[in-house]
Amino acid sequence: MPNVTALILAAGFGTRFGSDKRRATLADGRTLLAASLEGALRVFDDVHLVLRPEDDPASLGLPDGCSIILCEDAGQGMGHSLAAGVRALSTDPAEAIAVLLGDMPWIAEPSLRTLVARADAARIVFPVHQGERGHPVLFGRDFWPELQALSGDEGARRVLRTHASAWIAVDVDDPGVLRDVDSPEALEP
Numbered sequence: 001m002p003n004v005t006a007l008i009l010a011a012g013f014g015t016r017f018g019s020d021k022r023r024a025t026l027a028d029g030r031t032l033l034a035a036s037l038e039g040a041l042r043v044f045d046d047v048h049l050v051l052r053p054e055d056d057p058a059s060l061g062l063p064d065g066c067s068i069i070l071c072e073d074a075g076q077g078m079g080h081s082l083a084a085g086v087r088a089l090s091t092d093p094a095e096a097i098a099v100l101l102g103d104m105p106w107i108a109e110p111s112l113r114t115l116v117a118r119a120d121a122a123r124i125v126f127p128v129h130q131g132e133r134g135h136p137v138l139f140g141r142d143f144w145p146e147l148q149a150l151s152g153d154e155g156a157r158r159v160l161r162t163h164a165s166a167w168i169a170v171d172v173d174d175p176g177v178l179r180d181v182d183s184p185e186a187l188e189p
Helices: 032-041 078-088 109-118 141-148 157-162
Strands: 004-009 047-051 067-070 096-101 124-129 137-140 167-171
Touching: 004 032, 004 078, 032 047, 032 096, 032 109, 047 078, 067 078, 078 096, 078 141, 096 109, 096 141, 109 124, 109 137, 109 167, 137 141, 141 157
Parallel strands: 004 047, 004 096, 047 067, 124 167
Antiparallel strands: 096 137, 124 137
């Protein structure tokens, strides 16, 4: 299996949700962010969270010892958070980074393992469910310099558009790759 590091983006403000959705409680009692982290930890040996400097990991329901990357300018958009995370991991020996979102706890473990198996330094790998592109997106090491230069709220869209020839779309039977939480109603099973 390729060496892939997981980077969970969780420094956003979730304004559409109405409150800090990372602290929202799922039916099983876990916070949304803790559930997303646990899903990643089942697959990846190396998992890092991007948070805001003022965040308290314990109040987010995170276990002690989480690898946390602080993004000073998280308020300026997802591009800043992603860039901060990739910069912090620039010396990581991984072939690829799996960029996960902190509000997507329902991605199935087999889907993650299938994506990791396709990762490579020169590829951008992502899941597709019923014709729709989902998350996570795995960026090979060749694309890390561009990710480190991102800014604004566009995330990695520009990198994706620029390198369409590197795409590896993997069909998965997993609606969890599309299901994020933008409203309290989205927490319902």
